[in-house]
Amino acid sequence: MAQPQATPLNDLLRNCKDGNLQFQELLYKQFYGYALGVASRYLINKEDALEVVNDSFIKVFKSLHTFREDADFKAWFRKILVNTSLDHKRRNMRFNQAIEMVDTEVQTTYHSAIDQLSAKDILHLMKNLNETQHLVFNLYEIDGYSHKEIGEMLNIPESSSRTYLTRAKQALKSLLSNYSIYTR
Structure with a gap:
């Protein structure tokens, strides 16, 4: 079954919910660049960012049944990407013991x-x-x-x-x- 190049997002998501691998691949290709951009802001190492992107897509495909069609998919996906990036950071780094710090004056930028x-x-x-x-x-x-x-x-x-x-x-x-x- 040949797929049109530009499948409307809601149709794409509906078919992904049904487990159609061709549509999952289309969704992956359509949002890969966006996902990599978000993950790269949190993870300096490109391999780590790629791991987060793939983990995030797996989470999307597993939890897509919870996504409401009237919601903004990109915002929902970004939240998954950010949380997956933070989870990755937590696994691979120990945060310094946070101590209460006195607020300092915010400096302006040029x-x-x-x-x-x-x-x-x-x-x-x-x-x-x-x-x-x-x-x-x-x-x-x-x-x-x-x-x-x-x-x-x-x-x-x-x-x-x-x-x-x-x-x-x-x-x-x-x-x-x-x-x-x-x-x-």
């Missing part, structure tokens, strides 16, 4: 310098952050989780999440100033 950077440049700079700062920055700034949610996800106090974010921004500011010196 918007004109940021405007000149590509997404690839920013992701490259982010990989220089320590693991927890990297996670908190991604969860808060990119995926939009609150500090309370981040604290629960990473098992750290809410105030520590704020501090890690502040420190990540300060580190990025420092990296950004060094980066702009070398790119001129």
Whole structure:
């Protein structure tokens, strides 16, 4: 049975729910790049990101029966990707004992310098952050989780999440100033 190139998402999902491997492959191909992009923001090692992508698709196919057709599939899938990435991190790293930290003043960034950077440049700079700062920055700034949610996800106090974010921004500011010196 030949499949059309562009299958509407709801039809694709319905057929995936029925266990049709051809449609599961189409869904995989359609969302692979998106999945790899999300996983790569959390995992520096490409092999780890690929493992998370594949694990996430397995979770999607196993739990697709719980997905409501009126919901946003991409948002639902992103949540699976983020949680799978965090699970992978937990398995492969021990978080430093989080201690209550005093909130520090948030530093502003150089918007004109940021405007000149590509997404690839920013992701490259982010990989220089320590693991927890990297996670908190991604969860808060990119995926939009609150500090309370981040604290629960990473098992750290809410105030520590704020501090890690502040420190990540300060580190990025420092990296950004060094980066702009070398790119001129």
